[in-house]
Amino acid sequence: MSPVRIGVMGCGRIGRMHAELISWQVPNAEVAAVYDVVDDASAELAKELGVRQAAEPAEILESDDVDAVAICTSTHTHIDLLVAAADTGKAAFVEKPLALNLADVDRGIAAAEAAGVPVQVGFNRRFDPSHRYVRDRVAAGDLGDVHLVRISSRDPEPPPLMYLDQSGGIFCDMTIHDFDMIRYITGSEVTEVYATGAVLVDDAIGEVGDLDTAVIVCHHENGAISAIDNSRQAVYGYDQRVEAFGSAGMSASENPLTATAVTRTADGAHGPTLPYFFLDRYIPSYLAEWDAFTAMMQGAPSPVTLADGRAPLVIGLAAWRSVHERRPVRTDEIG
Numbered sequence: 001m002s003p004v005r006i007g008v009m010g011c012g013r014i015g016r017m018h019a020e021l022i023s024w025q026v027p028n029a030e031v032a033a034v035y036d037v038v039d040d041a042s043a044e045l046a047k048e049l050g051v052r053q054a055a056e057p058a059e060i061l062e063s064d065d066v067d068a069v070a071i072c073t074s075t076h077t078h079i080d081l082l083v084a085a086a087d088t089g090k091a092a093f094v095e096k097p098l099a100l101n102l103a104d105v106d107r108g109i110a111a112a113e114a115a116g117v118p119v120q121v122g123f124n125r126r127f128d129p130s131h132r133y134v135r136d137r138v139a140a141g142d143l144g145d146v147h148l149v150r151i152s153s154r155d156p157e158p159p160p161l162m163y164l165d166q167s168g169g170i171f172c173d174m175t176i177h178d179f180d181m182i183r184y185i186t187g188s189e190v191t192e193v194y195a196t197g198a199v200l201v202d203d204a205i206g207e208v209g210d211l212d213t214a215v216i217v218c219h220h221e222n223g224a225i226s227a228i229d230n231s232r233q234a235v236y237g238y239d240q241r242v243e244a245f246g247s248a249g250m251s252a253s254e255n256p257l258t259a260t261a262v263t264r265t266a267d268g269a270h271g272p273t274l275p276y277f278f279l280d281r282y283i284p285s286y287l288a289e290w291d292a293f294t295a296m297m298q299g300a301p302s303p304v305t306l307a308d309g310r311a312p313l314v315i316g317l318a319a320w321r322s323v324h325e326r327r328p329v330r331t332d333e334i335g
């Protein structure tokens with residue numbers, strides 16, 4: 001099989017990482033070209049990878065040597081690029097969140113459906129071996145009926161304020177991964193959301209209308225309850241734990257450590273800390289995500305569909321309404 005040729009749009013933190021992984025570690029894919037509105041960003045990455053630098057999106061979208069695009073640009077640009085990809089018949093990988101409002105998401109879904117192009121959304125945590133193990137135990141029935149899902153998801157440091165300002169805030173930027181995970185683990189849609197939060201890390205986060213600390217409780221169609229806690233600043237590293245608890249037992253994904261060594265002294269035991277952030281913690285999941293993408297390009301169903309991209313945004317918007325109105329919000333109030 002010839003490699004899937006991918007045009008990478010957006011050469012920031014995550015676009016650069018995807019382009020490097022595709023180039024160096026994904027057997028059935030290669031980067032054909034890169035594009036960024038900031039010329040220097042794409043020039044540097046094109047040089048590093050020895051690939052073509054596109055001067056504008058059309059140079060990727062209309063190119064015969066590109067099979068698919070990876071949309072890794074700032075969130076508010078995802079849907080226009082997805083629609084442009086669909087209009088030119090290109091398959092797409094789109095980073096999360098799809099957009100920050102449902103009208104845009106639905107515009108993207110309509111364009112992709114009309115064109116019949118395969119699309120995968122970038123919810124990489126579904127491909128993390130430990131989180132997937134928990135989900136597989138649930139799906140196999142090993143835990144009986146699932147009653148509770150509990151997620152702790154804490155970043156080591158807040159993103160730059162400029163990023164936060166256009167990110168959709170904590171629920172649509174950060175917790176959206178956890179909203180995806182609770183759907184994935186339980187296999188059940190969320191019906192009601194109660195969210196609360198605070199600004200405890202950095203006042204500047206509050207000044208842009210955002211929160212840095214939050215707790216969210218979600219009710220699912222099948223009766224299960226999920227509880228998520230988030231912080232934008234865990235001083236000990238990137239803390240990512242998922243637990244499912246059911247009538248026949250529990251299954252939990254623990255944090256991997258940066259090493260397995262331990263020091264013991266008269267004062268007790270001391271071990272290595274957690275991986276620092278997503279680029280350290282989730283590389284296996286990003287690689288598996290690209291393997292799944294290449295399988296989709298061979299005809300397998302999308303492993304993370306546009307509908308899977310839409311549902312967590314509904315939950316995120318419900319969470320914001322819940323905070324603003326200080327009440328539980330049903331997801332069918334949102335759309």
Ligand SMILES: NC(=O)c1ccc[n+]([C@@H]2O[C@H](COP(=O)([O-])OP(=O)(O)OC[C@H]3O[C@@H](n4cnc5c(N)ncnc54)[C@H](O)[C@@H]3O)[C@@H](O)[C@H]2O)c1
Pocket residue numbers: 009010011012013014015035036037038041072073074075077095096097122123124163173278
């Ligand atoms: N799945 C994950 O683990 C994960 C992790 C981080 C970020 N993300 C998502 O990826 C996206 C990018 O995040 P980031 O951290 O890389 O941000 P970033 O700010 O580091 O990079 C965004 C890049 O997109 C470029 N850009 C903006 N508008 C563009 C346009 N119209 N055309 C081409 N390039 C454009 C910017 O110049 C910048 O280089 C966001 O939607 C974010 O939510 C996903």
